[in-house]
Amino acid sequence: MIEATIEQIAIFCGGVMNDRAEAVKNTMIKGVSIDTRTLERGNVFVPFKGEHADGHKFIETAFSKGAGVTLSEHDADNMDYPAIHVTDGLSALQNLAQEYLKTVKPAVIAVTGSNGKTTTKDMLECVLGTKYKVQKTPGNFNNEIGMPLTILQLDKDTEISILEMGMDKVGDINFLSRMAEPDIAVITSVGESHIEMLGSRENIAKAKYEIVDYLKDNGTFIYSRDYPLLDEIVKKDTAYDIQTAGLLEANQYTIGSVTENEQGTHFTFKDVQFDIPQLGIHNALNASLAVLAGEKLGVSLKEAQENLSGLKVTSMRMERIMHESGTLIVNDAYNASKASMISAVDTVGRMAHKTKILVLADILELGDYKQELHEDVAYFINEGKYQFTKIYTFGDGAAYIHDALTSEDKEHISSIDELRDKVQAHFNEDTVILLKGSRGMAVERVIDDI
Numbered sequence: 001m002i003e004a005t006i007e008q009i010a011i012f013c014g015g016v017m018n019d020r021a022e023a024v025k026n027t028m029i030k031g032v033s034i035d036t037r038t039l040e041r042g043n044v045f046v047p048f049k050g051e052h053a054d055g056h057k058f059i060e061t062a063f064s065k066g067a068g069v070t071l072s073e074h075d076a077d078n079m080d081y082p083a084i085h086v087t088d089g090l091s092a093l094q095n096l097a098q099e100y101l102k103t104v105k106p107a108v109i110a111v112t113g114s115n116g117k118t119t120t121k122d123m124l125e126c127v128l129g130t131k132y133k134v135q136k137t138p139g140n141f142n143n144e145i146g147m148p149l150t151i152l153q154l155d156k157d158t159e160i161s162i163l164e165m166g167m168d169k170v171g172d173i174n175f176l177s178r179m180a181e182p183d184i185a186v187i188t189s190v191g192e193s194h195i196e197m198l199g200s201r202e203n204i205a206k207a208k209y210e211i212v213d214y215l216k217d218n219g220t221f222i223y224s225r226d227y228p229l230l231d232e233i234v235k236k237d238t239a240y241d242i243q244t245a246g247l248l249e250a251n252q253y254t255i256g257s258v259t260e261n262e263q264g265t266h267f268t269f270k271d272v273q274f275d276i277p278q279l280g281i282h283n284a285l286n287a288s289l290a291v292l293a294g295e296k297l298g299v300s301l302k303e304a305q306e307n308l309s310g311l312k313v314t315s316m317r318m319e320r321i322m323h324e325s326g327t328l329i330v331n332d333a334y335n336a337s338k339a340s341m342i343s344a345v346d347t348v349g350r351m352a353h354k355t356k357i358l359v360l361a362d363i364l365e366l367g368d369y370k371q372e373l374h375e376d377v378a379y380f381i382n383e384g385k386y387q388f389t390k391i392y393t394f395g396d397g398a399a400y401i402h403d404a405l406t407s408e409d410k411e412h413i414s415s416i417d418e419l420r421d422k423v424q425a426h427f428n429e430d431t432v433i434l435l436k437g438s439r440g441m442a443v444e445r446v447i448d449d450i
Contacts, residue, residue, distance in 0.1 A: 001031045002100050002152045006069045006082060009044055012099035013092035015084035018076040021069055027082075029068045032093070032152045034145070041066030048089045049073060055089070090145065097148030098179050104154050106135075106161040108180050109293055112173055112211050113188030114204065115340045116286045117142070117164050119278070120188045122313040123290035124162050127304045128297060132159040142166035147176055160297065165211060168197050173210035184293050185211045187223040188286055190230045191339040196367030205229040215240050220296050222289050225250045241296075245269070245288040247281070253292070255284050260350060262320070262328060272301045276308050279318040279330060282343045287311075316444060318344065323450070326429025328353065333435045333444040336363045338373040342380045344436050349386025353432040356388045359423060359446060361437025362395035371400045378404035390426065394419055395441055416445045424450060 007025035010017050017025060033039035034046045036058045045062035047055030047070065059070050059081065069082040071092050076083035086092035101108070111121050118140070125136050135158045141150045142164040154161055165176045177185070190205045198204050209230065212221050217239035224246035225231045231250075236242065244251040247258075258267040264277040267284040269291060276287055291304045299307075313319075316334035323329060328351075332344045341363060348356055358381075366373050378401045381391070391410045393402040402412040413419040423433060423446050437443040 001155070002096075003028060003030045003156070004100075005029065006084070009069065009096065010084045013071065013084065013086055013096040015071060015086040015092060016076075018079055018083045018085065020079065021076075021082035021084055024082055027068060032096070032149065033062070033067070034093070034149070036061045036065060039065050039067060042068045044068060045070040046089055046093050047071065047073075059083075094144065094148045094179060097151040100154070101151050101161070101180070104156055104158055104161075106154065106158045107184070107297060108182045109160065109162045109184045109186065110165055110177060110180050110182035110211055110215075111162065111186045111188065112165040112167070112208050113186075114191030114193040114208070115335075115337055116188035116282060117166070118314050118334075119283060119317050120186060120286040120290055121162050121164050123287050123308065123311060124186075124293055126307050126311045127290050127294035127299055128160055130303065130307055131299055132297070133157055134160045134162065136162035137164040140164075140166065142176075143168075144172070144175060147179065151179075167207055168194060170198065170203065170207045171210070173207055174213045177211050177214040181214050181216060182211070183216055183219045184296060185215045185219065185221050186289050186293060187211060187230060188289060189224070189282070189339065190227040191337040192363075192366065192369065192373055193335075193337045194365060195369050195373075196365045201229055205233060209233055212238075212240070220293070222292050224285055224289070226285070243292050243296075245292055246285055253288065255288050258284050260347060261352070270301055272305055274305055274308055276311050277320075278311060278313060279320065280343055280347050282340070283318065318347070321447070323427060323447075325427040325431075327427045327431045327433060329447055330432065330434045331444055331447070333361075333437055333442070334439060336361070336436055336438045336441075338363060338376050341377050341436050344434055345377070345381060346386075348432055348434045349388070351432050353430055355426055355428065355431040356386070357423065357426050357431065357433040358388055358391045359419065359433065359435045359437075359443060360391065360393050360398050360401055361441035361443040362397035364397070364438035364440050366397070370397055374398060374400035375404040377401050382406045389431075390422075392419060392422060394443060395437070398437070416443075420446050420448075420450070423447075 030042045033043040045067040072083045076085040219240045225244045226246035245253045256268045319331040321329040393412045
């Protein structure tokens with residue numbers, strides 16, 4: 001994490017020290033905190049002015065817990081503690097992170113996408129981690145606050161920083177790209193996530209594409225031509241290199257011979273057989289993007305193959321859980337979009353189990369597209385490509401799936417407790433159960449305490 005003197009902190013964030021800070025300007029500060037509940041001794045405390053609360057009220061608490069210095073948007077001259085006056089606390093935090101990143105000088109890999117950001121981030125760490133010291137975005141620290149905090153946690157000997165970039169609106173990714181100035185930019189997918197905010201799939205593609213706005217001229221942009229809305233707007237004549245991978249032959253490198261079983265997903269890429277312990281054709285695509293990034297940083301295909309065979313990803317992303325009854329539970333309940341729900345249904349549909357149970361909860365943040373996109377999931381199931389023993393739906397949005405299903409083996413459930421009882425009734429050694437829904441639905445509660 002960041003270690004710097006109070007004077008350096010002031011320079012990095014563009015602030016002015018008060019007299020008390022000036023008197024101890026050579027004191028070393030280690031780490032940053034925006035919350036006194038997690039603040040550690042020697043941290044710089046960064047208070048924010050929020051809509052409903054002002055973090056400046058907690059400055060005294062911060063020093064009682066051992067803070068070394070505080071930033072402050074208020075007049076710092078009369079404060080009883082070492083303080084650095086800044087015009088805006090959030091901007092100061094972002095400036096501090098940007099300057100610290102320049103001192104660490106890692107290769108920066110920026111990752112965004114409607115789906116698959118976190119899994120691809122995990123895959124990149126897996127591919128690169130045996131060759132380099134790698135640090136990645138923890139959890140979902142991927143916005144204008146989380147990303148600078150991630151950067152400020154980098155060890156000084158970090159060689160590669162993997163930064164996940166999330167968004168709510170046009171301009172968010174542009175801002176994060178400017179802060180990071182990536183060496184490699186990766187877009188995993190373009191789907192319907194945030195369509196409520198952005199209004200159309202075309203706008204989503206444009207917003208994701210902002211990741212290249214500050215990509216270094218000698219850098220590399222990696223994406224898939226499987227997403228036409230993105231491919232149509234990508235400028236092909238650029239200073240930076242462009243590489244594409246996917247299932248369609250239009251890509252520079254194609255994924256072939258994809259199969260799945262209880263052990264994971266198996267595919268060929270650049271004439272090499274890859275076996276990853278993660279379900280889903282979409283994860284073959286995520287892995288191929290990670291492999292290309294690894295190659296740019298000197299990781300051979302053979303090394304990537306070996307590393308990915310031991311892949312571990314963040315929980316609730318096509319996570320396989322074997323119940324003592326022999327039932328296989330596929331927990332993909334961290335988040336959902338139409339595309340990721342259809343992909344998960346497709347994966348379970350192709351599995352060899354005799355009993356196949358779908359538990360489908362709401363896809364959130366769809367706005368006016370709520371009914372249409374939930375019904376699209378039902379239409380995919382109605383195609384009859386796979387037979388499901390039972391399809392349970394949960395939530396107002398998922399009710400549209402239920403109503404549009406032509407199968408009689410469907411049931412809309414109104415409570416988690418009832419849903420848990422229904423699901424448990426199917427437990428046996430030849431059953432696979434899919435749990436899928438947006439994070440706000442917390443459909444993983446179905447398997448709590450079982």
